[in-house]
Structure formats: C-alpha cells, structure tokens
Amino acid sequence: MIFDLHVHTTISPCSQLTLDEIISHAEAKGLDGICITDHDTMAVNRLLQEGSRNEGPCIIFGMEYATREGDFLLFGPFEDIRPHMTGPELLHHVASEGGVAVAAHPCRTGRPVSEALMHGGLCPIMETTNGRNKGWENRAATQLGDKYGATHIGGSDAHTLAELGKIKTKFHEPIHCRADFIQALKNKTFSPLPQLTPA
Ligand SMILES: [Zn+2]
Numbered sequence: 113m114i115f116d117l118h119v120h121t122t123i124s125p126c127s128q129l130t131l132d133e134i135i136s137h138a139e140a141k142g143l144d145g146i147c148i149t150d151h152d153t154m155a156v157n158r159l160l161q162e163g164s165r166n167e168g169p170c171i172i173f174g175m176e177y178a179t180r181e182g183d184f185l186l187f188g189p190f191e192d193i194r195p196h197m198t199g200p201e202l203l204h205h206v207a208s209e210g211g212v213a214v215a216a217h218p219c220r221t222g223r224p225v226s227e228a229l230m231h232g233g234l235c236p237i238m239e240t241t242n243g244r245n246k247g248w249e250n251r252a253a254t255q256l257g258d259k260y261g262a263t264h265i266g267g268s269d270a271h272t273l274a275e276l277g278k279i280k281t282k283f284h285e286p287i288h289c290r291a292d293f294i295q296a297l298k299n300k301t302f303s304p305l306p307q308l309t310p311a
Pocket residue numbers: 120124126127151271
C-alpha cells in the first residue's frame with residue numbers, strides 16, 4: 113500500500129488543504145493511505161472515522177509534535193498528549209506508550225532535530241526525504257540517518273493539494289488501522305519510493 117505519512121489539514125493554521133480534498137484526490141495522487149499529522153493536535157478524530165473505508169483511502173491519525181529539539185511525527189495513543197514536552201521527555205513517553213516517533217525533516221534550516229536525541233536509539237526512523245525541504249536539506253538528512261543507523265522514510269509534508277502525495281512510502285503489508293500502521297513502522301516493512309532529488 114502506498115502512503116503519504118505526513119499531511120496537514122486546515123486544522124493546522126498553516127495548511128490550505130481540506131480533509132475533503134485529501135480524501136477525494138488520494139486516488140488520483142496514487143495514494144492508498146494517508147496519515148493526517150496536524151501540528152500538535154489529533155483533532156481530526158472529531159471529523160472522521162479512522163482506518164480503511166469502503167471507498168477511498170485508508171486514513172490514519174497521527175500528529176506532528178514540536179519540541180525545542182525538533183519536530184516529530186507521532187503515531188500512537190496521543191489524543192490527549194501533554195503539550196510542551198522536551199525532546200527527551202517526548203521520546204521516552206512515546207516509547208512507554210508503545211507508539212512510534214519519526215524525526216521530521218531533521219536537517220531543515222530553522223527546524224532541525226537535535227543530534228543529541230539520535231544517540232541511544234530513541235529515534236530510529238528519520239524522515240530523510242521531506243517534500244518541502246530543499247534538496248541539500250534532504251541529502252544532509254540522509255547522511256545523518258546513515259550516520260546513526262536510522263531507517264529512512266519519506267513524507268510530503270503537504271499543506272496544499274499540489275503537495276499531496278509528492279513523497280510516498282510503500283508498505284509491504286496491508287494496513288487497515290492505526291495499530292497496523294504502527295506495527296509496520298516497528299517492523300520496518302516499508303520502503304521509501306525513489307524520488308527525484310531537486311538541486
Ligand atoms: Zn505547518
């Protein structure tokens with residue numbers, strides 16, 4: 113199944129992409145599934161049923177959580193997560209709840225992820241291809257991921273319809289619900305799809 117695992121709806125103040133647009137354009141964008149990762153909220157859960165649907169894409173709820181040490185895509189039982197945790201607090205919390213944190217755009221100018229967090233295995237998956245990054249930011253992230261033995265993943269970070277599905281990841285097993293998605297991340301049964309690297 114082909115997923116875009118980093119997508120913002122208009123619940124995020126910075127996004128112009130509506131939930132209706134995401135659902136109605138998924139197929140045309142080549143997506144079987146989409147993770148909704150609004151900034152610091154899982155409020156999408158009030159608007160939509162999660163998981164596989166009879167028609168249209170599988171929708172999984174996550175979030176993008178900002179810390180002073182960087183941003184993380186979170187997947188797990190985090191509807192009521194405490195805000196304003198530090199990076200180490202967040203990563204320990206996510207692990208203790210059985211969730212997964214993905215380091216989002218770890219080398220983006222202005223929003224990097226602190227390299228101190230990559231020691232100790234709390235951050236084993238890194239979004240080394242991000243659809244809004246410059247080419248060199250993604251190349252630096254790829255090198256960083258290799259340096260720490262991280263698993264590479266990609267996400268579009270879509271805030272507009274044009275960006276939806278720009279970066280895709282192929283999951284090798286069927287995903288019907290959040291638990292399936294988390295298990296696939298933990299089992300690393302996915303491959304980032306080849307992407308053109310802009311200069
Ligand atoms: Zn945003």
